[in-house]
Amino acid sequence: MQELISPDPQVSVRHQCELLDLCRGTYYYQCAPETDENLALLRRLDELHLEHPVYGSRKLTVSLRREGRVINRKRVVRLLRLMGIEAIYAKPRTSLPAPGHQIYPYLLRDLVVRRGRIRSGVRISCMCPWPEGSCIWWR
Numbered sequence: 147m148q149e150l151i152s153p154d155p156q157v158s159v160r161h162q163c164e165l166l167d168l169c170r171g172t173y174y175y176q177c178a179p180e181t182d183e184n185l186a187l188l189r190r191l192d193e194l195h196l197e198h199p200v201y202g203s204r205k206l207t208v209s210l211r212r213e214g215r216v217i218n219r220k221r222v223v224r225l226l227r228l229m230g231i232e233a234i235y236a237k238p239r240t241s242l243p244a245p246g247h248q249i250y251p252y253l254l255r256d257l258v259v260r261r262g263r264i265r266s267g268v269r270i271s272c273m274c275p276w277p278e279g280s281c282i283w284w285r
Contacts, residue, residue, distance in 0.1 A: 159173060
């Protein structure tokens, strides 16, 4: 935020913050640097992710605990987000049709229900090798 506000003798910092709808604390705030312990954890998490890219936060927490580190999952999640690391896993692709797949229309889209308990059913017939007339019908 300090890029937007300049110490100008004509316009005070307080007035500039007011114009930008910011608290003055936001202008003066400086982020605390990461501790040496967190930097070591970040380095180790990066190494573990390179060794096992399918491990998520739970498995990485277990791996770090087996190494003798006292750490909880929330901290691992925060550090992974800080580095932009995410486990590799199969993501759902439910809304993408397969190539060449025919998309069938939804036949009940314009159906107006005027009374309750409308019976809906589908009648399915089959082509069967049995003599004619012995085919089974479902309702």
